[in-house]
Amino acid sequence: MVSSVTNLGRSGVYDWMVQRVSAYVLALYTIFLLGFVLTTDISYDTWSGLFGETWFRIFSLMALVAMGAHAWVGLWTVTTDYIKPTAPRFLVQAACGAVMFVYVVWGVQILWGL
Amino acid sequence: MLVSLYRYNPETDNAPYMQDIELDIPKGKDLMVLDILNLLKEKDPSIAYRRSCREGVCGSDGMNMNGKNGLGCITPMSEVVKHDKLVLRPLPGLPVIRDLVVDMSIFYKQYESIQPYLINDEPAPAIERLQSPEDREKLDGLYECILCACCSTACPSFWWNPDKFVGPAGLLQAYRFLADTRDTAQAERLSNLDDPFSVFRCRGIMNCVSVCPKGLNPTRAIGHIRNLLLQRAT
Numbered sequence: 001m002v003s004s005v006t007n008l009g010r011s012g013v014y015d016w017m018v019q020r021v022s023a024y025v026l027a028l029y030t031i032f033l034l035g036f037v038l039t040t041d042i043s044y045d046t047w048s049g050l051f052g053e054t055w056f057r058i059f060s061l062m063a064l065v066a067m068g069a070h071a072w073v074g075l076w077t078v079t080t081d082y083i084k085p086t087a088p089r090f091l092v093q094a095a096c097g098a099v100m101f102v103y104v105v106w107g108v109q110i111l112w113g114l
Numbered sequence: 115m116l117v118s119l120y121r122y123n124p125e126t127d128n129a130p131y132m133q134d135i136e137l138d139i140p141k142g143k144d145l146m147v148l149d150i151l152n153l154l155k156e157k158d159p160s161i162a163y164r165r166s167c168r169e170g171v172c173g174s175d176g177m178n179m180n181g182k183n184g185l186g187c188i189t190p191m192s193e194v195v196k197h198d199k200l201v202l203r204p205l206p207g208l209p210v211i212r213d214l215v216v217d218m219s220i221f222y223k224q225y226e227s228i229q230p231y232l233i234n235d236e237p238a239p240a241i242e243r244l245q246s247p248e249d250r251e252k253l254d255g256l257y258e259c260i261l262c263a264c265c266s267t268a269c270p271s272f273w274w275n276p277d278k279f280v281g282p283a284g285l286l287q288a289y290r291f292l293a294d295t296r297d298t299a300q301a302e303r304l305s306n307l308d309d310p311f312s313v314f315r316c317r318g319i320m321n322c323v324s325v326c327p328k329g330l331n332p333t334r335a336i337g338h339i340r341n342l343l344l345q346r347a348t
Contacts, residue, residue: 002278002311012307012314013343077315081274 006093007076008069019073022066029063057111064107068100115139115195117154119161120203122210130210132201139191147179147194147202148186151214163214170327173262177214178203183264183325205267207276220276221263221283228280228288228306233299249295256290256335258328259283265322265332271315278311282322282332285313289335292342304339304346313339 009015040046050056075096083089117137122130135154139145145153148165155161163186164174170188177186179194180201194200208216234243266272266281280288288307291297307313313336322332 001306002309004310007310011347012310012312013340013347015310016314016340017344076310080311081271 006090008072015073015076018069022070022073025063025066026070029059029066032059051111060111061108064104068104071100072097115191116199117150118199118201119154119213120210121161121213123160123162123212144190144192146187147177147184147189147191147200148175150191150200151175151186151202162212171260173260176205176262176264176267176327178206183268185262185264185327188327205263207267207273208263216267218263221261221266221281224266224276224280224284225261225287227312228284228291229299229303230287230291232291232294232297233302234296235298243296245296252293252295253290255330256286256293259286259290259330260328262327264325264327265330268321268325270319270321271317275311275315279315280307280312282316282336285316285339286330286332286335289339292339300342301346304343307339308343308347313343 004010007015008018036050051060076093079089079092079096083092115137117135119133119135120130121127121133135157137150137153137157139150146168148168151161151163151165155163163177165187166172166174168175168187170185173185175186176183179186179189180196180199182194183205184194186202191200202214204210204214204216208218208221211217261283263283265286266276266283269282271279272281288303292300292303297303316333316336318333318336320333323330323334326332
């Protein structure tokens, strides 16, 4: 048993599940957006119309949170692979965490125009 | 044929180097790589490598042959030699003691961590703990591992975190005991594996499956362990 405090869920199976579930959300969102772009004549009106829908704002926020969690698990894995000294690794992880937090809060502001 | 051999003697060399040796191979014979090493050792007795049973049972002569891990004794020249050249290196990722001999301590430490023995706290029956033929079949493809370390040393996750990731060989054995109906410690075994490193560092690239000289499938065993952990977690 290896103890770890910096990963997302403290347990391997939890991180694994978060990674899989968030991957499905991101895949669905990407496929939907691609489908929308390919089948709709994109203009300011259609685009702002789409983002004006509450269900799409919720879907977008869900994708954004999924991206944050997905990126956290992924980058945590990368940093523990390649950055062996504790202090630099912790700093890089903290920076990644800060960036993801900013993206999520910023995303809320953009989506709801707060 | 040209053999390029990894040489390192910490007592005399500052750094490892590759030694190129021309070798005449007896015509019409498909020698095993271990035979080639034996021929080389006749020329230069200072060459060091491990070998014992010379028939793929003991797992001593795991090495990297033209870029792929395997057992020298059961790998024929015809399978690995390309353009009349054979490059022999020690198993990757482990500290080299001398030439092709590596220090396998960390590999054994990971093996030890999964408690590779039957745990059963019920009173022992008079003769033996019986198992149905169907239950016994569940151990096929698991118990045959000879711990040659070809798989674990072909695994990048094990290279980066040999102290934290159990590695394919250890996890194959972990599942061997998880799948054993006579074992009563399944819950403790799973608790011991439920961290982000021990099992979940496996990224499923299946290098272990491609190099296993016994044709075993550690990736599948790791998948089974993951399923057991998921089922238990609710």
